[in-house]
Amino acid sequence: MKERGKAVSIKDIAKKAGVSISTVSYALNGNGKVTDETSARILAIARELNYTPNAAARTLKKKESKILGVFLTDFQGDVYGELLDGMKEVCSSQGYDLVVCSGKQSHRLLPERMIDGAVILDQTFTSDELLGYAVQNHKIVVLDRELEHPNINQVLLDNKAGATLATEYLVEQGHKKIYIVTGPEGSFDSMQRMKAVRMVAERTEDVEWIEIPGDFKKSGGEHAAERIMKEYTEPVAVFCLNDEMAIGFCNRMAETNLLIGEHIHLIGFDNIELARYMQPRLATIDYSKRKWGALAAEQLIKLIHGKKVEHERIYVTLVEGDSVGKAESHTLQLP
Template sequence: MVSIKDIAKHAGVSISTVSYALNGSPKVTEETTKKILAVAKELNYVPNAAARTLKKRETKIIGAFLTSFEGAFYGDLLQGMKEEMSKRGYDLVICSGTKSHRMLPEGFLDGAIVLDRMFTDEELLLYANRGHKLVVLDRELRHSNIVQVLLDNKAGATFAIEYLLRMGHKKLYVVTGPKGSFDSGQRLQAARQTVERNGPLWYAEIPGNFNKASGAAAAQRIMDEYDGPAAVFCLNDEMAIGMYNALKDTPYRIGEHIHVIGFDHIEISDYLQPRLASIDYSESRWGAVAAEQLIKLIEGVGAEHERIYVSLVEGESVKQR
């Protein structure tokens, strides 16, 4: 690979003069700069991006760390990030898996947006202490180098349970998310509190994992226990879709025997029959706000914690008793 040392030798100038010329410095005359650029072109010189990054201490690249890519949830979230970053001159890299975590300490990224349960709080605080700029979407952490952009999970879960109660349901199931999930924990806590405030009610929790398979397993348990109409709050739409799939070839009908509400209002939920009731928010806005606040944090221009608000979308999957 051709280096600036090779260019200096061919041009008959010092290495520092080549460096100044390649970076457009006024310290080098126009004539000398033209000569050096011509030699660089002749030698097919390619700048060393890693070396340039170390010198400038910036890459204009931001990482989005995700636990996985499974499900329909991430597309709009990432698109919102990408569009906001592009407007501000940054590129986006999508990362998943514990080995990708090393991209932060190795200086490949100017900052990171984290929606990844594989990061521990201690790990993120360590990076923040070292000066790395972070936005977290899946936990509450207090540090001057960390900004939180969180969903209003508790409000959404409260809306969901209150909607089932308004529709006259007194037998309630909640299908939970994976252990350690911040969003699942927040939603479950609010669901329990809402049930307690409105008791006495029949209430049970079924472990889930935010995927269709766990929704299907929950549907099987509800069918096994069935003794009359029941309402189900799935803590995300993927599990609700799994429930639809499990019930479609059985005598049990959604909106008649089993009434279902989800969370996330992913696009496919509007096309299910009957249409799925869900808790809605803008995934693309969540991603855009996260990107905006991270860039503000990187550039030192007043980043702030943000909350993404939610709303109830009614659907025929829940009917009046």
């Protein structure tokens, strides 16, 4: 028996079986070059020695791991669950496994070829870093930036269309003072949504637009609520660039006499599950997170197999809710 803690190698099996290393390799991989009798004896010895294949060595030899990586900035956020479910469903149907990573140390899985390709929704990757990997023939699908390279495919959410729907909806309801609670600095989604907001603002007359820095977390909505409470003199509209901040905003407002849908007209973005149960129902921007994840995985597998892919976009729709009403319907001042 091998000493406790020491890994068993193919060489150990070959020595005990009295055969060459290549014969053991053939037997372990089911190659027909080895007779059934010899193969059965080698497999029995491998079990006896508790042999475990070296995944890294196997990956290098076969040039594939049958594993896809998805890289996230962090694991917070209600969007990720459905997104990952969509990816996993496609991976399972195509014979791939999925690993979910976060943090700069995990980036090495790509250049070390421990995974066959990567889906990126992670600000810790620079665009230059991803382009460098693409030049080395690594296959990548990006969900959070625009990059042009034959080995990179874009599957992007239509952020601009969603933000346009949200802000135009508030304007159509007659609101003349609109607060925008932004996302974190450097966020692609936030930057794209804010571009659309500013375009709507430029072509809209007699509306005051006020930006409040946010963070895509409940805390960002809570901080925005604190500011708006201090500045409040008459009904206003608020567009939180994601639902989590909108929920945080509502939580803080629930501690005051200001009512959502009457004094504060609120719309979010993402239509996360929790938002669907809020009272009043949160107006928001909807899209299929599961489809987004599934499409990303499908495109990555196509890239890996050398198939042609086109950039894709996930479309959005407006979900109206009682959290937004017409401006002229609720003009009473608070006592």
